[in-house]
Each structure stands twice: as structure tokens, then as C-alpha cells.
Amino acid sequence: MEQAVQVKELRPPITHIGVIGWVKNNLFNGVFNSILTIVTLFLLWKVVPPFFRWALIDSAWHTTGQACRQAAGACWSIISMNYRFILFGFYPYEEQWRPLLAMLILFGLLFYSRDRSHWKKPLAYAWIIGLFTMGLLMKGGIFGLSSVESTQWGGLPLTLLLAVFGLTAAYPLGVILALGRRSQMHGVKALCILYIELIRGVPLISLLFMSSIIFPLFLPEGVTFNKILRAQVAIILFTSAYIAEVVRGGLQGMSRGQYEAAESIGLNYYLTMRLVILPQALKIVIPPTVSQLISAFKDTSLVVIIALFDLLKTTQSVLSNPEWMGFSREAYVFVAILYFLGCFSMSNYSRKLEKELSRGD
């Protein structure tokens, strides 16, 4: 009978659960952490509200440069009054829907490619057609579109163009270099190592200088490349060396058994690589490849130094206009937000992919 007596269930003390428990466990566990939390909160209170005041409350959003100087806060007018130039550079004003459409196609393709179940042959064709259409839209000259010289290309489309075409061309080159570096043939191996280490040892900017000053000397007289293409070549040469190292990591991760199995069923080198090794190796290195993609995207900003009008350069030329001089902070914050959005979504995607791949499918 005694066993039937119901013991009243005690709830944990109020200080251990709910909001109070969380705060106690995560912010005030121990003397040192408590002091740290209080000091940090104080600093945040000193910095964050004035920042929001500057950025949102006291700011000017759509005024002339003169009116902006009267405002106590940020001058976002520099963006709202000049956004067409910042985004599209010297591309003819009436035709700016074309780079816009090209960018939308790119974003659409990227968005569609997020899902791994869509990674099939049709997607590859869609990318080829998409890239071709983008080039056509930018260049024009047929279908009644007026021709726009590439010297007039600029702004965000140029940045994206350099990044996307750079990577699509650098990727196969990088794979070939990685295979070369793992090759049994010592001559080929030495050449590949020399190339990879040489490129990885020098800064991108020296390659860009080379592309802008020396490439013209390499070519026979009368043949000229335009500046964008030369910078593009430099970016491709640079990125491929880094891709090669990433891919090499994947190749090294393959067990010998895979090679031996492929050999034992009579596959030759090309088929072994294409059907057995590369599909597995490239899958392992998807996350580091995406982070390489992110850094290539960031690196395209370096073309400012050889005076191509990418996103950063168009912003700077707005800043050199006397009306807008002195509002660098706002302008750079805007560009930083654009880059951040691009890189952050890519790195987020890479983390998601990493989780999916490590789960095993």
C-alpha cells in the first residue's frame, strides 16, 4: 500500500530553466564571464545606438550632395542618386536593361543550381546556353540589339562576369593541372608543379600587371586583346593554380583500391579518371571549391588597380565627383554590403552542402 503514495513531482528551481536559467548559464557563469559580459554590453551600448542613429535616423536618403552636407548622419543619397552608374558603369543608359537581364539570368541559374537533385546533364546545357545568352546580351550586335563595346562594360556585371567566366574556365584547367601533378610521368609532373608553385607564390596583382603591360608584347603585331579579356586571362591563370591544389587534395583522398579496381576491369587512364576517380574526388572537395569560388569573387575587385571599371572603380569615380566628395564611408559600406551578400550566401550554401555530403547520401 505504501508504494501507492504518489510523490509530488518537483519542478527544477526557477533559476535553472527558462530565460533566467539561460542567462545564468550563458552569460554569467563565473566571475570572469560576468565581468566580460557587463563590459561588452557597456561597449555595445556605447557603439550600436549611435551607429543606428547615424545610419538610419539622422541620415539623408534622396537629396543633392549639398543638402547631404547639412545632414548630421549618413548620406545615402550618394547611392540613391548614382546607383545606375555604380551598378552599370559606362554602359549606355538606355541599354542598361540588358546587363540587368543578364544578371537576372545568372542569379536564376545559380538559384536553380542550389538543389543537388537538379545536378544533371540538362543543367549543364542550361548553363552553357545561359552564359552564351549573357555574353550576347552584353555585347549586342544582332537581333536588333545595338552593339556595345566591351570598353564600356562596367560595374556589377563586370565583376560577376570576371568571377563567373574566370571560374568556369579555371576549373577544367585546374583539374588537368592536378592530374598532371599526380601523374607518373616525371616531366609532366615537374612542369605542373613548377606552374602551380610559381603562380601560388606571387600575388594576383603581379599577374594583373603582367596581363596589362606584358601580354600585348607577347602577341604579333596587329593582334590586340581588349583589356577585360587580358585581365580575365590573368584571373583564370591565377585561380586554376589554386583549384589544382584543391582538386589534388581530393585525388589524394582516393584509396589505391579504386585505381586498382578500375585497372582490373581493363579501363585505360582516361576512362579510369572520368568514370571512377574524378566523380568521387571532385565530390569530396566541393566545400573547399566553394570557398575558392568565394575568394575568386573577392579577388576580382583587384582589377581596380589596372583601371577596369568594376563595381569598386565605378564607386570611386562617383566619389571623385566634387559634389559627392567626402562620402566614402557610405559608398564603401554599400559596396561592402553587396560583396557580403554574395560571399555570405555562398559560404552559407557551402556549409549546407558540407552537412549534406557528410551525412552520406
Added chain:
Amino acid sequence: MRGFKNSAVSKKTPFWLDPKKRAILFQLMTFVMVGLLAYYLISNTLINLEKQKIATGFSFLHKESSFEIGESLIPYSAANTYARALLVGILNTVKVAFIGIVITILLGTIIGVARLSTNWLISKLAALYIELMQDIPVLLQLFFWYAIFYETLPPPREAISPAAGIFMSNRGVAFAVPEGHPAHLYMFLAFVAGCGIVYLMRRWARKRQEKTGQIFPVFRVSIGILVGFPFLTWWAFGAPMGMDVPVLEGFNFEGGLTLSPEFIALLLGLVLYTAAFVAEVVRAGIQSVSKGQREAAMSIGLRPVPVLNLVILPQALRVIVPPLTSQMLNLTKNSSLAVAIGYPDFVSVANTTINQTGQSIEGVAIIMAVYLFFSLTTSAFMNWYNKRVALVER
């Protein structure tokens, strides 16, 4: 007959089916193609150079440079040669890279540890910092800091002085430094002597510990010697207190030590950017040591400091050092972006040289050679260090 037939068959094996011969053939083809490409490019270049009447070779290095350089660690004027100008540039690059690497490792370690803190607020702030800095191009950050410096700070006449002897203006930050005094040389010598004594003491302490098991407080005594020796020397010289305080003269500060806005913007940009990557490296390194290691070390009665020194760090460093090396190299290579904000680093001086002399091929070759040298020496040093910290399997 049979044997004869077999050997005849093996003789007939066509060379393109023999892997060894095929490999040789393939390599020959590759080399011929690369060679032809190189020949094509070089011959074009030579023809073009001849047409433009540009002399090849490095003799331009001995000519007078006739341009000034804003800041220099060694005496330099426009009358010096291009070679000396380039040397000034190299020293400026080394200066910013060295200081940058030291601060980056400190800051990156702090942020990496903060990311792992049990304090929610600190950990989230560190995560925010890492994400934000990694996702914004370093060149944009350089421009940003430079603009902040130029647009926010007042001209020298209205310089802000946050503490006595420090003046911040849009011409840079001027510090008061101790006045030149003969004691400084002896203090430096005392410090070097201290380093030698500390080294010998550590060896002695280790030997004694191996023999007798007694532990000598090496760390505290070392700090005492390294700080104490120079201090005693300073005191023996009558404790010279004279300070060289910057004074506003005309449009700029004279005296003291002035850091240019370009240098500060470059340093700030490189350090804040690279520290985010170093923080991730440090975090991964610490997380790679399993919890059991710490618990095991504590269960045999080690105090927290030896736990860190003898158990955690040796294992974490093994994971940390290789990616840390590549981050240090990245910082050095990114310092070449100085050309965009006008800090006279090596690339910027080389660029001016190319523009003045037209020796573009030689100039770019020098740039590449110098950076390759930096890369190779850094990775050689770090490989040596890596071997030292690598676990010795017993």
C-alpha cells in the same frame, strides 16, 4: 619454334601500346608544345621590343631613379639608383608584413578563443566578426580605412590628442618616443645577453628535471631576466627620462615617430582581414584536441597552465601551423595591394620604375622573383617549425 614465335609477337608490340614508351612520347610532345609556345611568345616579344626601341636587360637598375619615396627605413633620395629604390620598397613590404603578422597572430588567437568561449555574447560577437571580415574583399577594406583616416580626422593644426604625446591627424599618427641616449644601445645589448642566458638556463633546467625530477620556474625567471637586465642597465645610466615629443611646425609635426595614414590603413586592413582567417584556424586547432585529453591531464593532477603547455598546445599547434603558414603568406602577398592606397611598398615602387623606364618585363620578373623568395623562405621556416612541434611518436 614456339619460343621464337612468342618473341616475334612481343617484338611486334606497337610502341603506342607500351606504357613506358608511350609515356616518353607523351612527355616529349608536351615539352615540344610548351617549347613552341614559349618560342612563339618570346620571339614576338623580341620583335615588339625592337620595334619600340626598348633595350632589354637589367642595366637600368644602376641608373638614377629621380623619384622620391614617402617613407623609407634606409637613407634614400631621388638621386639614388633604381636598385636602391627597389630595396627601399622591399624593406617597406617587410616592415608592414612583419608587424602585420605579429599583430594578426595575437588578434586572431584572441578572436579564435573568444569564438569558443562559453559566454554566449562573446562567442556570437566573434562569429559575427569572422563572417563579416571574411566576406568583404581586403582591397575594399583598405580603401575604407584610408577614407576614414582622410575624411574623419582633422588637419594637423587641429590634431586630436587622445593621450599626452600622441597626436592624430589626417597626416598620420605622431607619437612621443624616448630621446636618443647612449644607454639605449647598452639596454639592447643587455637584452641580447638576457636571451642567451635564458636559453642556457632552459637547457640546464630541462637536464636537471630529467635527472632529479625537480621543476625550475623557467618562465617566471626568464621574464625577470628579459625585463630586468635592460631595466637595470637603464637605471645604471641614471634613468634617462627625456622624451622626443612631436611638435606642430608649419603644416605638419616634427620630431617623435610619425606613422603615415597609408601605413596605418594598410596595416589595419591587412590585420583585421587576416585575423578573421587566423581565428578560424585557431578555433579548428583547439577543437581538434579531444575533451578527453584535458580531462586525462587534469586527472593526473596537472595544474591548468601545464595542462595547456604540455598537453593541449603541442597537439593543437600540429593542426594549426600549416594553415597558419598559408595565412601569413597571404598577408604578405596581400600587402602588395598597398599600391592602391599609395603606401610605397615593393610593388608600388616597382610599378613606378616600370612606368618610368618602360622595362616592363624585367620589372614584373623582379616582382615575381621577390615574392617567390618571400614565399619560399616563409614556408621553409614554417616547415622547420612544424617539424619541431610535430608529435614525436614513441
